[in-house]
Amino acid sequence: MTDRALSGYRIVILEDDYYQAQDCRQLLEAAGAKVIAISATIPDLPALLEEGRIDAVLIDINLGHGLSFDFARALKAQAIPFVFLTGYDAAMLPDDLAGSGYLTKPADAARIMAALASAAAAR
Amino acid sequence: MLGISAKAEGMADFSPQTDDSLFGAAFGALPDAVCILEPIGVPGESVTDWRYLAANPVMCELLAIEDPTGATLRDRFPHLADHWAPDFERAILGTAPEVLVREAKERPEVYEVVLCPLHYSGRRAIMARMRNITTEHQARALQREADARYKLLFDAIDEGFCVIEVQFDAENRPIDYLFIEGNDAFLDQSGLTDPIGKTMRTLQPDIEDKWVATYGRIAMTGVAERFESESQAMNRWFDVFAFPIGETAPHRLGILFEDIGKRKTMELALRHSENRLHSLIEATSDLIFRMNPEGTVMEQLGGKSLLGEATGPGDWIEEFVTPSDRVMVRDAVDTAIAAQQPIDVEHRYLRPDGSVGWLYSRAVPVFDEQRTITEWFGMSTDITNRRLAERELAHGAQMLRVASEIGKVGLWDWNVESGEIHWSDEHYRMEGYEPGEVVPSYELWAERVHPDDREIAVARLAEAMESGQDYISEYRVCHPDGEVVWLSARGRFLYDEQGKPVRMLGAMVDMTQRRREEEWQRLLVAELQHRVRNLIGMVRSVARLSAPSHRHVDEYVDHLIGRLQAMGRTQSTLTRSPGRSVDLAELVREELLVHAVQDDKCHVEGPEIALSPHAAEIVTLAIHELATNSVKYGALGDTGYIRIVWDAEQRGEKYWVILRWQETAPVRKAKQNRKGFGRKLIEERVPYELQGEGRFTVHDTGVLAVLEFPLVDAGSILDPRS
Known part of the structure; x- marks a missing residue:
């Protein structure tokens, strides 16, 4: 793991499982990122953006009570990079999001950070 | 007459009665009526009258007069003188006798008058001979009339008639024949052009030899013959009656004939048509029969021996129709008889070999002039194979229909x-x-x-x-x-x-249902995959998050295993419960049982509440952590007592569950300030995942934990957290 590979990155985590969200946050913070929000539900994007820029979003597709595709579309519309982290296969992605960054659970820290770094850098 | 003039001119006394000279005697003896007249005047210039020089007795008798000698024509026959004068004058000027035929004016008699010019002693006279030819004349007229009638008849008959003369060669072999006479029909029917006076071979060089031979034979034998024969050369068929005329040469034959080409063609056509009809009947039916007007007695006329060896007439319904069909056939026949309509019936019949076949029978009534049925004519066809095929077809169709419906x-x-x-x-x-x-x-x-x-x-x-x-x-x-x-x-x-x-x-x-099921299955597999991956992710996270609070590996492993087992219990509870929801009381009791909590050490109380799988998982883990903690540090490790009570209350639109875990026991160990796994679960995970609240406090009397969260409907099978 490249030490502090995500240094200064402002990242949002969308994950309905508390433990995984915490785990992920610790990982990203250890890599130097600033996790500006973790949420089990779809967050209020404009409100988040008021607090500052978002460099990347890590999204679990299934949030327990709904799918996060619309949120992903909203991010895409604002050109905010995101990566799906999900137990589903990539085939689950709708056509308009088919090319998005995508990681299968369980993903180790290296892959998560590499995917986020590349998504953020591609902006 | 002439005598008178002669007397007057010096030739007196010449009279047949008085002149006994040879010529006078001969004249008087002539059997015909004769007289001699001389002209008064110059012939060719002026003749005023004619004087009788002599008249024989026959003449006097014929004319019913006295001897006219010396008298003039005008004296005797004043009204005839002018009539005869031109004839006499013409005759006297001529050189040869002239024959005249004259009808008598007063009587229906015809006379032949021969006028001969006479020249003697420088003088001229005419001799007139008269003969009554009335009878001959009448006979000729009759003959002419008969001839005309014959000719009319000859031409009027439809059949061709001709008279031929057969010609023979030196060896007396017939070689040709000449047409002597023929009627109009002969021309029509022979097709020959202007044949009279010509021979057959002239007219039709390629005529078959048989004709000459036949006519030659008839001419020689004198025996008439009647025959039908075709002349290909003439492209005609003839019906001929040829008979000899006279018994010797010239060898003439009368030939009465008819062109029967049309009739022959019709006969041939009829024969063909009969043959075709016969073939048709043979081909379309197996049996031809006739039946009496009542339809009871049937006689086979032709066809195959469907019914066995042809038997005489008999009651066919009794004999051949199977008992099962007899009434039906009888009815069909009676109905047809009553309506005078054709019979048309399909029925079973007994074959000679004893088996049962199917017969299709049709019959048409034959009527007399009063439209009474005199008999029935009909045919039958064996349709056993067709019926079998139909039945199989019907079975097949039925099978297909039922199979496709089912x-x-x-x-x-x-x-x-x-x-x-x-x-x-x-x-x-x-x-x-x-x-x-x-x-x-x-x-x-x-x-x-x-x-x-x-x-x-x-x-x-x-x-x-x-x-x-x-x-x-x-x-x-x-x-x-x-x-x-x-x-x-x-x-x-x-x-x-x-x-x-x-x-x-x-x-x-x-395929809709199967497609749906396949889709369902696909979703289930995806879901299962998701859950397994999620679970592994969670286990990883739990393992990582469990690590910092344990300095000893053994302790860490115990804790981790305990937590994983608690998670496993939730899963098995969920799997067992088909309603996809978990009863809170059951959940609590099971956790207490797992941790060997005696009934006398706890009090469990609360209304029946169904938790969503997600909530059940968290509550299970929470009870597990609290129980583990309690065994290690609290009431369960000592003589303490635990009250686990819950209730539900409405807050806003939702029902909330309030679960309290309250221990009553002296705190044995040091107060735990660090936020352990259980405390984090209650204070952080409950708000994070259940949007509720959690408190974990350690009092002197023991631990008090309160979990409050809104109830949500039990998730569907597709709720990934369920």
Whole structure:
């Protein structure tokens, strides 16, 4: 793991499982990122953006009570990079999001950070 | 008459009665009436009258007069003098006798008058001889009349008639014949042009020898013959009666004949037609029969021996019809008799070998002038094979119908050439129509296919038609009510000898349910995969998050295993519970049981509450952590007591569960300030995942934990957290 590979990155985590969200946050913070929000539900994007820029979003597709595709579309519309982290296969992605960054659970820290770094850098 | 003049001029006394000279005697003895007259005046210039020089007794008798000698014509016959004068004058000037025929003016008599000029002693006279020819004249007139009638008859008869003269060569062999006479019909019927006076071989050089031979034979034998023969040279058929005329040479024959070409043609046509009719009857029926007017007695006229060796007339219904069909046949026959309509009946019959066959019998009534049925004429055909085939066909059709109904198979039969399509009832339903609601067509089918599938379905069909391979296609069909149905169709094209597709048969089944189940299964597999991956992710996170609070590996492993087991219990509870919700009381009791909490050490109380799987998982883990903690540090490790009570209350639109875990025991160990796994679970995970609240406090009397969270409906199977 490249030490502090995500240094200064402002990242949002969308994950309905508390433990995984915490785990992920610790990982990203250890890599130097600033996790500006973790949420089990779809967050209020404009409100988040008021607090500052978002460099990347890590999204679990299934949030327990709904799918996060619309949120992903909203991010895409604002050109905010995101990566799906999900137990589903990539085939689950709708056509308009088919090319998005995508990681299968369980993903180790290296892959998560590499995917986020590349998504953020591609902006 | 002449005597008078002669007397007057010096020739007196000449009279047949008085002149006894040789000439006088001869004159007087003539059997014909004769007289001699001399002109008074100069012949050729002026003759005023004629004087009788002599008249024989026959003449006097004929004219019924006295001897006129010396008298003049005008004296005797004043009204005749002018009549005869021109004739006498012409005769006297001529040199040869002149014959005249004259009818008598007063009587119906005809006379022949011969006038001879006489020259003697420088003088001229005429001698007139008269003969009564009335009888001869009448006979000739009659003959002429008869001839005319004969000629009329001759020409009037329809048959050709001619008289020929057979010609022979030196060896007395007939070689030709000459047409002497012929009537109008002869010309018509022989087709010869202007034949009279010509020979047959002149007229028709290629005439067959048989004609000459036949006529020669008749001429020689004198025996008439009647025969029919064809002349190919003349392209005619003749019916001939030839008879000899006279017994010796010239060898003449009368020939009465008729051109029967037309009749022959008709006879031939009739024979052909009869043959054809016969063949037709033979080909279309096995048995030909006649029947009495009552339809009881039947006699076989021809055909095969369907009914055994041909027997005499008999009651066929009793004899041949099976008992089961006798009444029906009898009724059919009686009905036809009453209506005077043809009989038309199919029935079973007993074959000679004892087996039962099927017979199709038709009969038509034959009427007399009073329209009374005199008999029936009919034929029967054995239709056993047809009936068997029909029955098999009916069975097959029934089987197909039932099978397709039971199997919910839609069938189609497409006449590619005419475009006609037959759909089975099920097919209509599959396309979203009531059976028979529309007239099926290719266009109608294509129209119902889901727009997204239409191109492929149509292409598959065209491909199958082109290649001869079976058509296999799965596509969606949109019903008018909005329902979308999946159909799986298989079909096959049939081709004619030229390889042109003429027909297509096919069957299809509704795949909607199976498609749905497959889709369901696919979702389940995806879900399972998701859950397993999620679980592993969670286990990883739990393992990582559990690590910092334990300095000893053994302790860490114990804790981790305990937590994983608690998570496992939730899963098994969920799997066992088909309602996809978990009873809170049951959950609590099970956790206490796992941790060997005695009944006397705890109090559990609360209304019946169904938790969602997600909530159940968290509560299970929370109880597990609290119990583990309690065994290690609190009430359960000592003589303490635990109250676990819960209740539900309405807050806003939702019901909230409030669960309290309250220990009553002296705190044995040091207060735990660090936020342990259990405390984090209650204070952070409950708000994070259940949008509730959690408190974990350690009092002097023991631990108090309160979990409050809103109840949500039990998740569906597709709720990934369930």
